[in-house]
Amino acid sequence: MIHKHAQYYFRHLKDDLPAGIVVFLVALPLCLGIALASGAPLFAGLITGLVGGLIVSWLSGSQLAISGPAAGLTVIVFNAIETLGSFQGLLVACLLAGILQLALGYLRAGIIGAFFPSAVIEGMLAAIGLILIIKQLPHATGYHGSYEGDESYMKETAHSSFVEFFDALSGVTPGAVVISAVALLLLILWGTPWFKKQKLLKLIPGPLVAVLWGVGYNFAASQFAPDWAVSSEHLVKLPISEKATDFFNNFMFPDFSYLDYLTNPQVYVVAITIAIIASLETLLSLEATDKLDPLKRIAPTNRELKAQGVGNIICGLIGGLPMTAVIVRSAASINAGGRTRVSCFTHGLFLLLSVLFFAYYLNYIPLPCLAAILLHTGYKLANPKLFSHFYYKGMSQFMPFAITVLAILFTDLLKGMAIGLGFGLFFVIKANYSAAITLVQDGMHYVLLLNKDVSFLNKALLRKFILRIEADSTVTIDASKAKFIDHDILETIEDFLSTAPDDNIGVEIIDLYGKEKIQKHEPLVVLNARG
Template sequence: MIHKPTQYYFRHLKDDIPAGIVVFLVALPLCLGIALASGAPLFSGLIGGLIGGLIVSWLSGSQLAVSGPAAGLTVIIFNAIETLGGFQGVLVACVLAGIMQLMLGFLRAGIIGAFFPAAVIEGMLAAIGLILIIKQIPHATGYHTSYEGDESYMKETAESSFLEVFDAFGGISPGSVVISVVALLLLILWSTAWFKKQKLLKLIPGPLVAVVWGVAYNVVTIQFAPDWAVSGEHLVSLPVSEKAIDFFDNFVLPNADYLSHLSNPHVYTVAVTIAIIASLETLLSLEATDKLDPMKRLAPTNRELKAQGVGNIISGLIGGLPMTAVIVRSAASINAGGQTRIACFTHGVFLLLSVMFFAHYLNYIPLACLAAILLHTGYKLANPVLFKSFYQKGLSQFLPFIITVIAILVTDLLKGMAIGMVIGLFFVIKTNYHAAITLIQDGSHYLLSLNKDVSFLNKALLRKFILSIPEQSTVTIDASKAKFIDHDIMETIEDFLAAAPDSNIKVELIDLHGKDKINKHEAIVILNGDR
């Protein structure tokens, strides 16, 4: 008899396997490109992708997060290779970083992921969507300069992105434009309500159709219209092995030179940097993935840190790049219909099979059709309706959202999120500042309510309200809703009670005496919950 989890995964195979193929098609060139940008062996990027798909997918608590090499680590790795005197030093640092992530998971440090405001998370998603659109236009038009730009948040990339867009239109490849435009139209058509209702068509993901179209177009034009064909530099470029067994020759296993790096203090500095950046990117991506999940499942963050730690340990031991949970690939999986971890695992299986057996054939795929898939994904993440929605929610939601978007575009993911968090925190404090204490007037009677927790941050507002109460008034201070009242607040109220008789102000207290000890004055009437 099939146990329940197995039944669950089997029920979604029809959605997960096609989604996994789509993620594989997106992840393949990115794994190679991130390795290239890091100054590392190209195969190290593929190893990172394989570990993320085949191993981390099962260790992770998320059903939808896709892990692999991340562009956010490229600068760190590139500099570390020079600082540590070679790529093996980075592998040692990767293993150490994985151990640190494991420790963070056991110490329950993943809770920090819950403190990111929704507006900031949505801003991150929108910014990534815009970056995808900006960075994929060169590929879509046949102007190809770098792989790493596909999902990079680096400042130098952001600053040059708009220039690349204009350059792209100056160096158009007709074949790439035809492929990307038709692929986009197919993706849009496939996402319409009518297509989704067709049982047969629903089984075939739009991104897969886009890839088949791109390959078919290029095969035909090479034969009959070479001027309209896509040249080799605009196709997927994967190292081709003569035999499948040659795949294992690319592993870099620990040796004497590998272990000698443990005595280098710089290795530990790099390891700490990788652990911190990779953990933060993972938590941010996990939070964003949960937001995108149609089923609204919540992934355990501590388990995710442990999973990433194990993944980085294994990756570092066999020659792979450090990895994180990656929102770009996770979003691609969700948009392609992925429902469970099988989608991520499938992408890992296809990465393995492609490297071992089908590298030659995969090199026929034009980058333009992959660019169309990512352009479509980017539009979904940065839909204009989302911007309008946050604008309608008011400045307290719109400003953290839009500032996060802008900050990520002009700096990088982590700096942009930090700026967004500061702005978000400001509005949280401001909202709490006004919501914690309210003053309502009814003729000469005033109701001063202390709501929920009242901290020292609310002291200035309390003083302002007290000073606004005129002589000959009756004031009710209602603390029945307050679970905590700071000592500074109690002191301010005591001072008011002491001064109230001088202004002929009568004060009534509701439940305040139960919160803390307070001196009684002749102006006070204690009301224990009933007035």
């Protein structure tokens, strides 16, 4: 069995290694920025990225989901550190949140993710794509914004994003525009059929070429045309370790010496909040990742919750931020050709090597070329063809999709998904409402069909159809296809059977319920399909 798994991963190694490098380049500034925004030590974000890549990647049920610090938890973490009085207090809450997630996994709570309609999940992906484009354009033009906003779709609203977007127009720097524009062009060219056919070029991932271009250009520009180079604030900023012990000095441990943390109810409130939001974001990201998976695999959600629980327990023990599965990084991996969990593991491995040995060199990477990679990913997620695809599917699919996109853009992920789910359920109920009962007229004969499940929600529709039946006609009430008929529906039909003779309406009933209940409606003709 182990040999078979090794063969499977080895077969996809040529795709997963380059994809892992791309995700590493994207994740690196985000890990640092999310830690900065959370009011936590910068290294805490890297620890979570390392745990997500090196450990959770192998525990996860998904081959493609990538875990790490989530922008959506920044406000919760920031407030928690303030409320609990220290980062060590947050670590205790993170540890407890992990234990809760582990319990949720064993209680099979992962099934929640399956209740989100396809149109809503696709809407979430499209919204994330649009947010990526809005948030990355400032970096692409040389506007120095916040890292934490770069993949945030939980807390920052569209209003703040659009304000930042327009502010960026006044802060354009020519060097950043050149880097991002050429990088984007390279990514587009690398995705064309001609480039894909070239054996040598196929081995080199487009995003890696974009990064090499950015580093090479900025080095040349700083030497020969300083006005066209990007400044240090637009470069990756990674803490540099002088010696190996510096790396281990950055780890921090939860402080259990103060029993106040375990007797403080606020710790449990924070832990429950982190567990619920991290689990929901993970399940939504997992559903979305499954949609993007080119091999169409379905990840076991309960196993994912257990993996996230273990990840958060480890993060709480060694000084990391709370983690979730993150759709932006997962999408970047898939977009770069990632096919298995080796891509996620590779990104964690490169994070570790970069912190230990290559921090100095990685700090030469300009943010505009990373912005181009995310712009390209954003466009793939929010492709205009996707909008037209749902439009042609009809309003019952397009409206939940479009409303989810708008709701996420103008609120946050959880509120947007809740609104989208509400509209999705409305259209499902509406479709079932119309399809549960049909009335067919042929001259003075009517056929009232009860299809599938007929609930109390269909009572108004049934009454509407009954009122259409004219006097001196005949009616067949056919319930042979109905698997369930609500008591309210039976009661409405019985009321109609009682008054039908007054209008000289002849009624025959097929398979509504037992003969003994119908015999009181003499002289009706009763047919029973089952005998």
